[in-house]
Amino acid sequence: MGEFELIRHYFAAAACAQAADGVVLGIGDDCALLQVPPGEQLAVSTDTLVAGVHFPADAPGRLLGQRALGVSVSDLAAMGATPLAFTLALTLPEVAPDWLADLTAGLEHMARQCGVRLVGGDTTRGPLSLTLTVFGRVPAGQALTRAGARPGDLLCVGGELGNGAGALPFVLGERAEQPESAALLAHYWSPLPQLQLGQALRGVATAALDISDGLLADCGHIALASQVALLIEQQRLPLSAALLACTDNDDAARQLALGGGDDYVLAFTLPAEKLDVLRAMGQPVQVIGRVEAGQGVHLLDASGHAIEPRYSGYQHFGTHRD
Secondary structure, eight states, X not given: OOHHHHIIIIIXXXXXXSOXXXXXXXXXXXXXXXXXXXTEEEEEEEEEEEBXXXXXXXXXXXXXXXXXXXXXXXXXXXXTOEEEEEEEEEEESSOOHHHHHHHHHXXXXXXXHHTOEEEEEEEEESSOEEEEEEEEEEXXXXXXXXXXXXXXXXEEESSOOSHHHHHHHHHTTSSOOOTTHHHHHHHHHSOOOOHHHHHHTTTTOSEEEEOSSOHHHHHHHHHHHHTOEEEEEGGGOOOOHHHHHHSSSHHHHHHHHHHOOOOOOEEEEEOGGGHHHHHHTTOOOEEEEEEESSSEEEEEOXXXXXXXXXXXXXXXXXXXXX
């Protein structure tokens, strides 16, 4: 099967590749045409996922499609953007029809949940990898960034932490699956971007990002960009029942929450008076610390004393983990 036939058969015919609001022209020409309403800006992000580095080489196509698009759209959520479209550059070692059909189904599933359209891309032969570029729109001047956190702000997250890292031993086959691991695996393979939360944070949060490389590492990006210190209260980390059931003890679960990565939950700072506003909207806001003058990220124990974290940050799948 040639490149163009492959694109027509598996991707151009997909429901998520058809024209919709904001997509004037999709797959089939040299470029796609996107329409951004007056007064809005285009948000763009690119992610590359490589077999053996970001996912197991034998990953099922459907699960990989869901994960790849969910991870990419999460960047739009972090900026408070509304998803518009995405492109896919796919490198394949061989054409496997059943696997490609499953990959397309996974992309379609996540695209429906995120309200995003496939508008183009490329295919080539080589080691398995996927590069997705996502496009979103956000009112001019309202995009969330990592800079802007101020002393006195609260440090918050949009939900439970550590589930992605907790799933990894089951993904790798290092541990036999158990009833509680199903929730962790669902989070790993189908991370749902927090789009509603990101949009609710526009004009409310002072800084934001999505947690992909671990809470400590990603909070470090906010601290650096905002030139402040972030204080994380270890006892306030939101941990799921599934994670607690699949780890040796509460401390092990907290270490995964601090540095395990693959959460794709938003971390953000906001003035204390805005907390009740967000909660009244039904947004999943968990306060885990505060912003102070200074620099860096500091972890506090239950007594408020600084402690040295034992987990410095996420290492991609397939690399050494301490």
